[in-house]
Amino acid sequence: MTDNYLKLAMANLERLYGHLPGDLEKTLPAMKDGSTYSFTAFGKTCVISPDGITLDGIEPAGVIGILLSLYALHAIAELPLLAPFRAFKEFPDSAPYVSAFASHTEQILVPAVHRIKAKIALIMERLSGQAAPASAAGDFAFVVRPLPKIFLCYIFYEADEDFPPSVTCLYSGNANRFMPMDGLADVGEYTSKTILGLVH
Numbered sequence: 001m002t003d004n005y006l007k008l009a010m011a012n013l014e015r016l017y018g019h020l021p022g023d024l025e026k027t028l029p030a031m032k033d034g035s036t037y038s039f040t041a042f043g044k045t046c047v048i049s050p051d052g053i054t055l056d057g058i059e060p061a062g063v064i065g066i067l068l069s070l071y072a073l074h075a076i077a078e079l080p081l082l083a084p085f086r087a088f089k090e091f092p093d094s095a096p097y098v099s100a101f102a103s104h105t106e107q108i109l110v111p112a113v114h115r116i117k118a119k120i121a122l123i124m125e126r127l128s129g130q131a132a133p134a135s136a137a138g139d140f141a142f143v144v145r146p147l148p149k150i151f152l153c154y155i156f157y158e159a160d161e162d163f164p165p166s167v168t169c170l171y172s173g174n175a176n177r178f179m180p181m182d183g184l185a186d187v188g189e190y191t192s193k194t195i196l197g198l199v200h
Helices: 003-018 064-073 095-118 120-126 181-199
Strands: 031-033 036-041 044-049 052-055 140-147 150-157 166-171
Touching: 003 052, 003 064, 036 064, 036 140, 044 064, 052 064, 064 181, 095 120, 095 150, 095 166, 095 181, 120 140, 120 181, 140 181, 150 181, 166 181
Parallel strands: none
Antiparallel strands: 031 036, 036 044, 044 052, 140 150, 150 166
């Protein structure tokens, strides 16, 4: 992480460990080992400790460390609500981030729709995926879980004679309970970037 990102992530960890919930391993959920918590995030093993955050043993670059610290800081006992999935713009206070979400989460996947279709099994394996609900339209769709309590449903439309390809990303119904809205937009962006990394 760059210095500024690292400072923000470490400030969040200081808040977390300054008032550490006794049931954090249940609310994340995570495996607890002393003051260390581990769980799967963006298809990798995330370890959170008072000293910092790692993904597969490496300090994460950029915003991801902040996202992981925010997820831990906002852990609550509530269970994720998978039905119905919601569009990002349907969440309260999402308006400032809707344009960036559409560009960085949905539109960046459009050129890769065919490659994604060919690698669905790999994507679902790496990102704790499952079948999309029957209500999901599109030519193909799947659900992934970038964080233990946040699920994303991706719906893909392939190009035809009349329309170009397109991508829609929906969130589990109460995803905003586990992450602030700006962070929730970033979860979509980094999940999409993870998907792109798997299909290149």
